[in-house]
């Protein structure tokens with residue numbers, strides 16, 4: 211039986227960042243990342259918007275706010291050091307209705323409390339110098355936001371882990387995980403592993419991995435798919451950098467936005483619709499177990515009743531390109547249906563509480579010798595190195611106990 215100091219289930223950006231930070235803090239530690247897919251970053255990390263978030267949105271004092279600001283700094287430094295292409299291009303958040311102006315002002319206030327500087331509120335004539343095709347009443351310019359390819363970041367994390375003596379094993383699905391007072395027994399890819407400690411960074415499967423360990427997570431992962439459209443090449447120039455609407459504060463999602471991509475081109479999206487498969491990337495993807503888990507969860511129905519109007523609107527926009535384009539035209543009236551072609555999609559692992567509330571902050575719990583990351587939604591890619599740092603601190607403290 212293989213023996214390691216720390217085994218990490220999940221080779222998304224959070225699992226990889228955790229391994230990287232552990233090896234940085236404790237060289238010589240034996241660390242293995244166990245990833246069920248053939249490559250790292252195959253799920254949320256590899257299907258996201260590629261935005262380096264500034265830390266603008268999050269409740270001051272929350273883990274999201276703290277780790278986003280700190281993680282952005284660490285991520286940019288990592289990319290600079292290792293030659294990962296990225297750009298700090300700034301973004302505009304545009305209010306298109308009078309009723310959104312107070313929320314825009316609140317964002318600016320939060321940004322200040324979260325330590326961001328250089329923000330400016332701009333009138334249309336000023337914000338059009340930055341984004342000539344954006345329309346609205348006022349916009350908040352956020353200079354610290356950037357773009358990157360998180361698959362490329364993850365691949366570089368894996369390289370650095372290997373160079374530091376860690377292992378990233380792909381094709382190694384964790385099928386058993388049980389922690390006692392002194393160790394954790396794992397079966398991955400059919401092989402038994404005895405680990406001093408384990409960390410569950412399973413993203414869309416994190417609640418199930420926690421249950422394998424006998425921990426009752428007190429929440430369920432409900433998948434929300436987000437579809438993207440790509441701007442056709444000769445219209446990609448409509449978007450200079452990043453243009454966002456003012457997000458509905460009742461939801462953790464930011465609303466469909468325009469994003470220039472680091473590899474070239476621009477995308478619009480993602481919307482947010484309850485998905486029938488945790489790891490399915492088309493509108494018709496269906497997985498019986500996943501759908502069952504969602505529809506038998508009382509919290510899902512409580513949320514559905516509470517947000518019926520919003521939910522139906524999102525589902526309509528998912529199936530009707532015309533409705534999707536209409537939502538975007540509020541931000542960019544020059545956009546036409548033929549400017550967009552189908553893009554990819556991503557599925558968010560959103561932790562939902564039994565009363566139907568969506569868990570807003572990151573949630574990381576300890577059970578025996580295992581640490582379970584139960585909610586790491588956006589901006590966890592931006593924040594990954596700061597989250598990894600916190601988990602590494604917890605792991606090293608547990609090793610001393």
Ligand SMILES: Cc1cc2nc3c(=O)[nH]c(=O)nc-3n(C[C@H](O)[C@H](O)[C@H](O)COP(=O)(O)OP(=O)(O)OC[C@H]3O[C@@H](n4cnc5c(N)ncnc54)[C@H](O)[C@@H]3O)c2cc1C
Pocket residue numbers: 219220221222223224225244245246247250251252253254255256257258259260261262263382383384385411412413414415416419436480555556557558559586587588589590591592593
């Ligand atoms: C549509 C969308 C847009 C987003 N946009 C942004 C953005 O612009 N900026 C930003 O900062 N954040 C963004 N996010 C959020 C960000 O992508 C996620 O928070 C982050 O990627 C979470 O990383 P993770 O490692 O926790 O999860 P994942 O990337 O999902 O990784 C979990 C891994 O665990 C593996 N796994 C699961 N079960 C097992 C098992 N039993 N055995 C072995 N391996 C297992 C999976 O295969 C997977 O690779 C977005 C998310 C989505 C979905």
